[in-house]
Amino acid sequence: MSTATVQSRLTDIGPPSYQKYLPPIVLRNYGQWRHHETLAPGVLCHIAESGERLYTVRAGSPRLLSIQTLRRYADLADRYCGGSLRFTSRNNVEFLLEDPARIEPLKKELAALGIPVGGTNNAISNIVHTQGWVHCHSAATDASGLVKSVMDALNDHFTHEDLPAKLRIAVACCLNMCGAVHCSDIAILGVHRRPPQIQHEVLPKVCEVPTLIASCPTGAIRAATVEGKPSVEVIEEQCMYCGNCFSVCPAMPLSDAEHDGLSIWVGGKVSNARSKPSFSKLVIPWLPNHPPRWPEVVEAVTKIVDVYRGEARRYERMGEWIDRIGWPRFFQLTGFEFTRYHIDDFKHAGLSYARSAHVRY
Amino acid sequence: MSTATVQSRLTDIGPPSYQKYLPPIVLRNYGQWRHHETLAPGVLCHIAESGERLYTVRAGSPRLLSIQTLRRYADLADRYCGGSLRFTSRNNVEFLLEDPARIEPLKKELAALGIPVGGTNNAISNIVHTQGWVHCHSAATDASGLVKSVMDALNDHFTHEDLPAKLRIAVACCLNMCGAVHCSDIAILGVHRRPPQIQHEVLPKVCEVPTLIASCPTGAIRAATVEGKPSVEVIEEQCMYCGNCFSVCPAMPLSDAEHDGLSIWVGGKVSNARSKPSFSKLVIPWLPNHPPRWPEVVEAVTKIVDVYRGEARRYERMGEWIDRIGWPRFFQLTGFEFTRYHIDDFKHAGLSYARSAHVRY
């Protein structure tokens, strides 16, 4: 430590150069890849114009990693990949090999460490998620525990490419949606269902009332004098529990153990393949928070995956499939209840109504 | 006359019974039609389960009809149809015949009267339209003259079924859109482009100021005192010339000979066939009012029809075709200019942006 502090102070150096950690085979064939093949779930082979072949072994990760595990990854990278590895945009780990003969030994070592290999093509990949109770004040639920519970149930679809198309799941622990769940095939979203419990004592000290009032998307907050001090009040019928007031003012916490919970959304996507990117749509407005294993959530997600797997056609993402069969049938097949909450009543609500006589029976 | 007035006064009798004017063949086969064929443009044959055949000859009409012409229709109905005829939802006249041998003679008589036969299937049908200068105070243009000018140019597409699909044109002389142009393949819409000229003298006498203020969709109107009297003022930058203030208050006329004019919209439809019903979209924000023949409008509409006819596939309505080839190519092919006005900036504007990487080059 002491060595570090005496060195000159560096700032604004930016990240390491983009080529710095690339393995030699990548540097040699950079931008010269011709096509790829899948050798097994989680195992890809990219073939370069030069004829060289790069093998990728993709392994699942809990994302929340100890330095002990990271060092283990580093060891594997040294042993199999000339010391280089990468993470994916969905937090998996990828080992990049030149020698196909080393794939199986690597997979064995991973298996021994309890690390599944998969997540490619028409598999379920890792769940993009957020901090939850591990590190965030806003959380209506935990993220890591949900992910673990759901992935345990879906692990076979990670290690087998047995779905009609890619299936992307995301978890966000509050409406800020750091997990960007809004465009996922299946999204699990933590929700509050009680208006903020205003802490009138501290509010004037820690928050600017005008900013606070302006923060509410529905105009539910108005100035009020409480016990002679300037504070605010919330018109409860106008509050839809978004938590934006809490983001700007700590004196507006929304957490409520009994009423917080989870909502489930489906049919969003990001890629431009076939259909345009689209938002996920509500299918279950609320499920209770039941740590440590969230059985209701696991059951609902498993149900959706099973029905989708049984019914969708090859290449149909969740949303594309539902587009074809229609939402009424989706609710029928899953047995989920359709309620008034499913009907949009926010800004562009009218555009979500069924504005045609296209009906399936 | 005098006979009528001495009779008892009848009210709330409603329209004639729905079966009252049906010809016998229709009554015999009511609800028992099996299928239909087209014998020629404007000539349909409906075959009943009974085997009976009903022949329809559809004739164009200016909609604004004198009693002289109506009597002529009545005569034709007597001569060819056992005294019965109907009008269509697009203001054409339909003669219903039992005897196919009489079709040609009827067509000849119609031709002699200068009445075209057609409008069926993949033809252009009559233009749904409104009052214009003939009878409305709001009109930014005339409707009948526009229709006559455009139909003269497109008459061949009325008498020939030579388009990829149905093509429906509508005209409305102001934003009230009595012609319901908002869901037409091609819509011609009269527009004002100057804010209301407030008649401060009469305003307080004829209008309620609060109602007037509330009528403006953009909140452009506010109370003001003008020469000591209560009136209103219009924030010009906030006015988009919708004319709703004039609808509720005569002291707010918008007409302005030089700035009024026409806009052209395309790609809407009503039917649920294939694609869902949809609104027409702006393609030309403004063309000048050039009575009596509106050459700019006729040219623009003809251009659209020609390009559509040349490029669309069988069964593709205007909007379906553009959906496939993309708006950029529509603007290229027609040579119309794309401007800032084409980009929505009203309530749901954001949803009309191109929210994908789907781009054609």
Add this chain to the structure above:
Amino acid sequence: MADNNGNSGSNEKPATKLLDELEEGPWPSFVTEIKSAAEANDSARDLLGQLEVSYEEKKSHWKHGGLVGVLGYGGGVIGRYSDVGDQFPKVAHFHTLRVNQPAAWFYSSEALRKVCDIWERHGSGLTNMHGSTGDMILLGTTTDQLEPTFQELTHAGFDLGGSGSAVRTPSCCVGMARCEWACFDTMKLCYDLTMTYQDELHRPAFPYKFKFKCSGCPNDCVASIARSDLAVIGTWKDDIQIDQEEVGKYAAAGLNIQRDVCGNCPGKCMDWDGRALHIENRDCVRCMHCINAMPKALRPGKEKGAVILIGAKAPIVQGALLSSVLIPFVPADELLDTLKELVQRIWDFWDEYGTNRERIGELIQRVGLPAFLDGIGLDPVPEMVAAPRDNPYIYFQTEKEGDQ
């Protein structure tokens, strides 16, 4: 004979240099029509004169309408006054009557002539066949002629249509009278609705206008989904009827069934293997395309009825709306009763919550469909939405539901 409308037989024809140009060309000319009426009628002649001035000046010469009407009715007449009445005295007052059309616009020559005769006696001799709501429009008369015209009309079996904040004249497609696809009796329903709501039609008492339109199938030949507050669109519940032999004939005649029929099917539920057409009816959205393309081979199913949709309107004030599904299916023989019951609840809600000049569609947009459904006592079903909400801003009603 100089009749009540003051037709004096004056011989001065106005100069109509611009309008004359509109007598050229193949399409029938409205100018010729006005001239034809003007031969015998002064107000038609003055209309021609005023219209020529409008063509010259590029502006309307009508003043903001005033309220005129017939005894006991609050609507059905559009008052109209000229702002160049000094120049054209015979159109100084020039009101129109909206007259209920017979269902699907069927007339006997006799009925048509009767209307012509009445209008010759009391009005300009000009009409619109028809107005875009569907009424027969008698174009142009004076205030004193309204009541006599009305009385003659009723005695001839015709009544006034709607205007103002009232039910407007319902309209319907030709339906069972001449169309093989009608899934319910549009003409009867349209007639029954019109009769049921005589009072609401003639005595405006709503926040704004209310339009009904009935189309026998999803082709929607009266544009109900775009132009009516309450649209009834025929459809069917069971399987499309297929005559495979006739399908084969279409193929033989050159129709590319796979590309042009199956390829355009929005339900993606059709397959043509060169010999048989297969339809996965479960996924069929009842769009009509395949039936339209092969009318001899395909027909709607046998279990017929209609979808009820609500809320269409033109853009003023908050933007145009298309109707959206309210009840996904009502059997044909239950339509009238269902509608009567439903419409009453809708009007009650509108009455209570609608603001002045707020159409039902705009009210639903404002309060939200869930609140509207609560208000009229209808359960939400997924058929009502293109898709469930995509934003997480849910007003949970935890009290109501208990807290699990």
Add this chain to the structure above:
Amino acid sequence: MADNNGNSGSNEKPATKLLDELEEGPWPSFVTEIKSAAEANDSARDLLGQLEVSYEEKKSHWKHGGLVGVLGYGGGVIGRYSDVGDQFPKVAHFHTLRVNQPAAWFYSSEALRKVCDIWERHGSGLTNMHGSTGDMILLGTTTDQLEPTFQELTHAGFDLGGSGSAVRTPSCCVGMARCEWACFDTMKLCYDLTMTYQDELHRPAFPYKFKFKCSGCPNDCVASIARSDLAVIGTWKDDIQIDQEEVGKYAAAGLNIQRDVCGNCPGKCMDWDGRALHIENRDCVRCMHCINAMPKALRPGKEKGAVILIGAKAPIVQGALLSSVLIPFVPADELLDTLKELVQRIWDFWDEYGTNRERIGELIQRVGLPAFLDGIGLDPVPEMVAAPRDNPYIYFQTEKEGDQ
């Protein structure tokens, strides 16, 4: 050794009855990870304890974050304090550092170990690889450790990422490093942008956060269109490259090309006649589907570049947004310069008109795209819209244009 982070080697393991259940099952367990760190680190151990309490009570025990950071930087650290700090003193302060990941998350084992070593000395020993913006997240340390950690990181070649109202760490897909479809060099662009905006990244001065993401093709493997204010998505201008022989092999191998490839083409521009695949490239929307389905047979064209899109964000405040097209095509070699110039104009506009906590996408929604384009000096093109407007509420600027 008791290091600066106060790891005293205490032996009391907290009881974690609920969390223990999360060590079962096939998916790697985060609980096991925390326990593993807790073996050597007290704050990891206290985290475990506090988390167990959260699991019992079903609520977070973190207080609303406070501003902490390193000298001269306004962001990169998320301050976090426990509300049960008395019970778990080692997480009373538990801040995280966001560290710029290397482009596309490539590491050498050496670099990874170096980070581990630093974090062993200064933090909890826990990380997120990676955060959902893309940063390497070093999870949990105390205020006094921030500066030393920072200094060690920079000397190891790593810098902090963004937080607060600043540019956030740009991220990119693996692109040319391992993907045959990359239409531009995503890693280089991402790196260049990050280097260009060091100041904007480290010193928050915007109305709100600003995120860049770069995907090499329309598959968008970093979800740029959904999750970045400025998305760069690779595409091509010329024809898709076809190897007909390889197409044939896919067919032979059982791929139903007509149904599953052509039938899913959103441009409706493909045809397979059993021997050759025809693509009408003019109508191709560059969706990638056919290329994805037959990677050996089809490839993007040769004239490569990218679409620039703007405005995505999560729902708070006005509803979630997807990015929309701002520039339909920029050639690959002009991307950096074009972006630098463009982004400056965007930020200037945002600076002038954006309100507090208003993302660029929400600003555009508020003022309207036309006004935004005027503001940044970009001409409107039809590629920017899914369709032109359908409402007639046009703010004509007659003065500007003269009157025709």
